[in-house]
Amino acid sequence: MAVAELGVVVLDCPDPRALARFYAELLGGTVEGAGEGDWVDLKLPGGRALAFQAAPGYVPPQWPAPGHSQQFHLDLNVPDLDAAEEAVLGLGAKPLDTEDRSRNWRVYADPAGHPFCLCAC
Incomplete structure (x- = not known):
């Protein structure tokens, strides 16, 4: 229980x-x-x-930075990574990891610096 x-x-x-x-x-x-x-x-x-x-x-988390833990992040499921990326960038998110576009997830920071991932579902 x-x-x-x-x-x-x-x-x-x-x-x-x-x-x-x-x-x-x-x-x-x-x-x-x-x-x-x-x-x-x-x-x-x-x-x-x-x-x-x-x-x-408030000090935003750093990603990736082993000496400055991000504490948490949100995984957000999306049907289309490219369309979702365009939308979140238009809302003010910043990309944090653009190196590997072959993965089924991408990392961004919200306007206050919290990391979140868009994940293909």
Whole structure:
């Protein structure tokens, strides 16, 4: 029997509203709590959620950098890597790994610097 149930994944960032809008454009869903404050929720289709929390002095993770752990990353499944790449770059993501285009995944950073992968499904 499980002790707990995952509630929400929270990303620290300098601007919760801006990062929530980025992920809403990428994943769909509804941004909630976007008024004043340090916390914003993104309610995703299917009942899942991501949350964004203001972090004074936020320093983005480095990838790849063994001495500066990324802490976590999101794997996002997509049906077409090339089309998804064009979309995320248009939303403000930055490519982190463009060397091997033969793989079925690609690595990017969101506007606050969190790494995420687009994975062909």
